[in-house]
Structures are given as structure tokens and as C-alpha cells.
Amino acid sequence: MSTRTRAATAVFLAATASLAAGCSAGAPTPAAEATASAPAPTTSPSVALPPVTATVPPTTTANPPTGVPSPAPAPPFTADAYVSxxxxxTAWMTQWCSSDWRQPRNDNVQRAAALQTSFAAAADLAAGDSEGAYRQMQDMKVSSACDHVTAEVDPEAPAGQNRVFVIVTANRTRMADGRPFQTAPESSxxxxxxxxxxxxxxxxxxDAG
Incomplete structure (x- = not known):
């Protein structure tokens, strides 16, 4: 399973004093070629916001945003999204990475599910935002969007005709009431x-390690 990018989280906690940002990265363990789903991960990319008592501070020079990325395109997706x-x-990360406090809880996971196996979609949904975290996002009007999304087949991982491992990355910008306050890398x-x-x-x- 992907691990947290500790450096990005440390900057995010220092800037917000109340938000927590998840970012995952990892190297795959060897696996036999198969089309069946692997066991559910112990963690999954999600945003879980702790209770907050302060407003989000202005962006600092130590944590400048890259701007506000465009919203993710809405499904359905064309056949081109599934060809490789x-x-x-890439299409999956673009959907998962974009969230809006005005949308239903875990709307990003639901959109991304069209690009996933049913097993993976269920696992990601189960690990998504809780009702409490979602209410906090609404209270603070927190949204996010990603740009610079890239993906590559992991050259060090086992690969077969029907199963490969892909490293996907992006820059994720978080906004409070439309104002960007943090940009950090995401990787899975x-x-x-x-x-x-x-x-x-x-x-x-x-799983990592």
C-alpha cells in the first residue's frame, strides 16, 4: 500500500494547524499475473480532516500554490481512457484527486469507480471520508483539484499480459472557499x-515493503 509523503504533510499541518493531508507512495510486492483483484489495502487514498477551530491561514512563500487546476471532466469516459x-x-487519478464540498460525500471516489474494478472501487469507498470529515469539509468549504497528472508502468514490478503495476502522480491543490492554500504531490x-x-x-x- 502507498505510504504518506511526510514532507508534504508536515508543510500542510504547519500551514493549516488543523487539516491533515494524505499522500501515498509505494513500491509493489511481487505478484503473480492474474486478472483477479488483490486483497483489500489496509489504507487507501482519502482526505480525513480532524476537528478544526481556526480558519485556514493565507498561503505562505514556503507553501505556494501552483494555481487552481481545472475541475475534472465529468463521466462517462470515452473508450480512449481504457486502452492502456x-x-x-491517469484518468482515475484525475477523478479521484478532484473533490468539492458542494458535491455528495465521496463523490470523487464514485466518479473514479467507472475506471476501476468493482473490488477496488468498493475498497476505496470503504476507506473514503467519514460523515464527520465530510461535514467539516462543508463547514470550511474545502475543495481540491489536480494537475500535472502522470502515470508510468513500474519498471521494477512484475508484469504480464493482463496485469501490471502503475505509478501515478499529480500535484494536488486544496482550496478553502475557492482560495488555494496548499499544493502538495500525490502518488499511488x-x-x-x-x-x-x-x-x-x-x-x-x-502494499509497500
């Missing part, structure tokens, strides 16, 4: 599997 492990992982390693109809779908996050 890289294309589907995902199994990606080919279905019998030829489509590639993102599977569960890969």
Missing part, C-alpha cells in the same frame, strides 16, 4: 488489470 494501463490510471502505485473485453481497469493500491 497508463491511460486508465496501483495494480491495473485487463478485462475480458480488452479494457484496462485500475485495481487496488499496492
Amino acid at each position: 494501463p497508463v491511460s486508465v490510471a 502505485t496501483r495494480a491495473v488489470v485487463r478485462q475480458t473485453d480488452g479494457r484496462w481497469l485500475v485495481d487496488v493500491a499496492v
Whole structure:
């Protein structure tokens, strides 16, 4: 499973004094070629906000945002999104990384589910925002969006005709009431599997170590 980017989290905590940002990265463990889903991850990319009592401070020079990325395009997705492990992982990260306090809870996970196996979608939804965290996001009007999304097949991981491991990254900008206050990298390693109809779908996050 992907690990947290501690440096980005430290900057985020210092800037907000009340928000917590999750960021994952990891290297896959060896796995046999298969189209079946792997066991559910112990963690999954999600945003869980602790109770807050202060407003979000202005952006500092130590933590400058890159701007406000465009919102993720709405599904349905074209067939091009499913033609390769890289294309589907890129489309998945673009959807998962974009959230809006005005949308239903875990709306980003629901949108990204169209690019995933059913097992991975269920695992990500189960690890998504709690009702309490969602209410806090609404109270603070917190949204996020990503740009500079990239994906590549992990050259050090086992690969087969129907199963590969993809490292997908992005820059995620968080906003409070439309004002950007933090930009930090996101990274996740995902199994990606080919279905019998030829489509590639993102599977569960890969355990680290």
C-alpha cells in the first residue's frame, strides 16, 4: 500500500494547524499475473480532516500554490481512457484527486469507480471520508483539484499480459472557499488489470515493503 509523503504533510499541518493531508507512495510486492483483484489495502487514498477551530491561514512563500487546476471532466469516459494501463490510471487519478464540498460525500471516489474494478472501487469507498470529515469539509468549504497528472508502468514490478503495476502522480491543490492554500504531490502505485473485453481497469493500491 502507498505510504504518506511526510514532507508534504508536515508543510500542510504547519500551514493549516488543523487539516491533515494524505499522500501515498509505494513500491509493489511481487505478484503473480492474474486478472483477479488483490486483497483489500489496509489504507487507501482519502482526505480525513480532524476537528478544526481556526480558519485556514493565507498561503505562505514556503507553501505556494501552483494555481487552481481545472475541475475534472465529468463521466462517462470515452473508450480512449481504457486502452492502456497508463491511460486508465491517469484518468482515475484525475477523478479521484478532484473533490468539492458542494458535491455528495465521496463523490470523487464514485466518479473514479467507472475506471476501476468493482473490488477496488468498493475498497476505496470503504476507506473514503467519514460523515464527520465530510461535514467539516462543508463547514470550511474545502475543495481540491489536480494537475500535472502522470502515470508510468513500474519498471521494477512484475508484469504480464493482463496485469501490471502503475505509478501515478499529480500535484494536488486544496482550496478553502475557492482560495488555494496548499499544493502538495500525490502518488499511488496501483495494480491495473485487463478485462475480458480488452479494457484496462485500475485495481487496488499496492502494499509497500
